[in-house]
Amino acid sequence: MVKQDKGTVSSIQLSFALVIGLLLGMVSFYLLKSVDDYSSLLAAVIGASIALLVPIWQTYVIQRSKLALEVNGISRKVSDKAKVSLDEHSELSYLRKMKEEDSPRFILMGGEPKRAPQDRSVTLDELEELLQRAKQELKDFPEKIADRKSDLEKVNAFTPETFSKHECNKLNRPLRPEIDFNAEDVSATLAEFKSHFEDKLSNVKEKYDELQSSIPEIERKVHQIKEDLIENKSYFEISVTLINSGRLNTSVKRPALFRVYIGKENYIDLKLTLSDFESKSEIAPNSTVVGTFSSSDISQLPEEDRKLINTYWGQSVQCKLFVEDVQGEATASNSIAFSEGLYQKIIFDRLAVVATNQNM
Numbered sequence: 001m002v003k004q005d006k007g008t009v010s011s012i013q014l015s016f017a018l019v020i021g022l023l024l025g026m027v028s029f030y031l032l033k034s035v036d037d038y039s040s041l042l043a044a045v046i047g048a049s050i051a052l053l054v055p056i057w058q059t060y061v062i063q064r065s066k067l068a069l070e071v072n073g074i075s076r077k078v079s080d081k082a083k084v085s086l087d088e089h090s091e092l093s094y095l096r097k098m099k100e101e102d103s104p105r106f107i108l109m110g111g112e113p114k115r116a117p118q119d120r121s122v123t124l125d126e127l128e129e130l131l132q133r134a135k136q137e138l139k140d141f142p143e144k145i146a147d148r149k150s151d152l153e154k155v156n157a158f159t160p161e162t163f164s165k166h167e168c169n170k171l172n173r174p175l176r177p178e179i180d181f182n183a184e185d186v187s188a189t190l191a192e193f194k195s196h197f198e199d200k201l202s203n204v205k206e207k208y209d210e211l212q213s214s215i216p217e218i219e220r221k222v223h224q225i226k227e228d229l230i231e232n233k234s235y236f237e238i239s240v241t242l243i244n245s246g247r248l249n250t251s252v253k254r255p256a257l258f259r260v261y262i263g264k265e266n267y268i269d270l271k272l273t274l275s276d277f278e279s280k281s282e283i284a285p286n287s288t289v290v291g292t293f294s295s296s297d298i299s300q301l302p303e304e305d306r307k308l309i310n311t312y313w314g315q316s317v318q319c320k321l322f323v324e325d326v327q328g329e330a331t332a333s334n335s336i337a338f339s340e341g342l343y344q345k346i347i348f349d350r351l352a353v354v355a356t357n358q359n360m
Contacts, residue, residue: 065244065248065325066244067242067252067283067325068243068331069241069334070241071239071240071336072343073239073336073340073341074236074237074336074338074340075236075239076234076235078124078229078230078233079297083121083122083123084122084127086120087120089221089225092222094134095218098130098134100120127222127225127226131219134211134215141207141211142208148197148200152194152201160186163189165181168181168193171193179193232298233297235297236258236294237294239291240292241290242280242323243288244285244288245286246286249282249284250325250326250327251282251283251325252283252326253323253324253326254273256271256324257270257272258319260309260318261317262312268308273293274293275291275293276292312338313338315337315339316338316339317338319335319336319337
């Protein structure tokens with residue numbers, strides 16, 4: 001359709017030029033027949049022709065915008081509006097505890113402490129971040145256990161005779177609340193410190209055991225949730241370079257079409273809109289603009305289209321982006337595989353071949 005439109009415009013321009021040329025030829029022939037001295041008339045006709053044709057040539061051939069599109073990549077993202085409730089999945093109980101620890105337990109309202117409402121719903125990015133933190137905690141736990149054992153050994157090394165207020169202050173530094181030094185009963189103070197550090201060691205060991213046993217289930221559940229959200233609550237972002245190699249400004253319209261070719265005369269159409277339209281739509285002469293076109297949530301598509309998208313996403317089927325400029329002329333992009341990162345890989349492979357062939 002795009003090629004046909006461009007061909008129609010070119011045909012009209014060519015026909016117009018032929019008609020003008022024919023008329024000029026007829027006028028010249030008529031005048032030359034009636035005049036004996038041809039030189040002056042011929043010079044006048046040539047001058048008039050040039051004066052007429054140069055503006056036409058500049059207007060319709062030279063002074064034009066020339067738009068081209070280069071799709072740089074496709075990404076598939078999950079909307080931040082798609083939330084996951086940590087309460088609905090028992091496998092995520094450890095992550096729920098982490099989320100609760102991040103939130104304040106109480107807030108001041110009217111000068112009075114009130115229990116803060118707990119929001120246990122997270123986005124996919126937040127869920128994956130909690131998972132990464134849990135995996136990092138699993139790596140850090142052996143060191144934490146060793147530190148707690150070291151603290152307990154320090155306390156056990158003291159006797160009522162060697163334990164002073166100074167030593168008590170040193171042990172109290174990381175503690176909230178602190179333990180008071182009882183000069184009349186130093187043994188009781190030592191016993192309190194010992195009980196405190198034993199509890200801390202026990203808590204760390206319990207968390208370590210809990211996380212060790214639950215992390216495989218957490219990873220499986222997060223992967224399952226991610227797949228479900230991608231298949232039903234995701235949207236597409238198309239990164240594209242808009243190239244104007246002409247001599248006039250041009251602007252593209254906000255809507256665009258992204259067509260995925262899945263077979264002979266079979267395709268899927270995604271309706272896109274240009275992000276940051278006010279700053280990205282206009283392209284100056286001989287310049288480029290890098291923009292992003294975004295689709296709506298695929299949950300708004302018919303179920304059959306969603307199934308096709310999920311089936312062919314990540315495959316080598318080809319797709320193209322189509323945009324329209326303010327003159328109503330449509331332009332098609334390069335072909336690109338319907339897969340995230342595959343186009344970049346093709347470029348990397350080409351560059352690797354060039355680099356290999358270069359002489360050092």
